[in-house]
Amino acid sequence: MESLREVGYRLTPQRMLIIAIIHDSKGHVTAEDVHTRVTEQYPFVDISTVYRTLQLLKKLHLVNETDLGGGRVEYELAQEARHHHLVCRRCGATSPLDDEMIDPLRARLLEKHGFRADMEHFAIFGVCRTCADKGQKG
Amino acid sequence: MESLREVGYRLTPQRMLIIAIIHDSKGHVTAEDVHTRVTEQYPFVDISTVYRTLQLLKKLHLVNETDLGGGRVEYELAQEARHHHLVCRRCGATSPLDDEMIDPLRARLLEKHGFRADMEHFAIFGVCRTCADKGQKG
DNA sequence: GTAGTTATTGCAAGTCGTTGCAATTGCATC
């Protein structure tokens, strides 16, 4: 919470509120979600401030940003245990995916291309088992 | 080119032009690129028609859509050989990535989760070898 | 505590992309 100041950023009431809200949120929130909750306590905060703060927290790797295809980007506290999401194009269901599933790819990219891939919080689109079964596709 | 009609869509001059432009383009183009070239030949086509046509071609798996972080989405003819892109967050360089690198992940997702992942044209962000070397990070 | 410096904010305007709707047009049928 004080970490912002340690890295040379100013600790404003807006930022404190936004950070607290992100911490209190279970799972993903949109910028609009955050803005709604911020203005309950501090009515004059502009949504652009929320967006700018989220960008800052993302840059500092304190939050992850992901587009799960819902029309608005989602944010989440950067967890200890990295995870990702599978998103079904048919039914819209999302299920979490352990980072171990994609870690081999990260290793391969580093080994073969010298590329240090972030892959902090991926959304992988496709068709879930349930929908594939329904479609009799094999 | 006639494939649209075969699948039950109407073949309009706008669509024919847009498809021809995508075919003639080497590599990625933005909707604005396409619109600019369309209006050179057919001045009254609206950009919303370009967007709608690109969405349609994407749905039919004739083009791939990807956000490489450049502020506008890029489109590309769906190639025979699938590929992806590595994008360096520091220098902005992008390099193509053979699908073989991520195919094992696709297989693992199907095997362990029954999930048929698309992963048609991924953008993977991170730090390229050159930038990592410059930064003396190991 | 005051003053000065500069980051941050709120606001308004801008950008990229999507969408509702009435007018147009492709295409099937006669």
Place this chain on the structure above:
DNA sequence: GATGCAATTGCAACGACTTGCAATAACTAC
């Protein structure tokens, strides 16, 4: 080749997010 109907288009309005800028306020030094 005329008629009818639904798909498609152009246009304008909208939605999510970003950005320029002047006013404000956090921090630093006294």
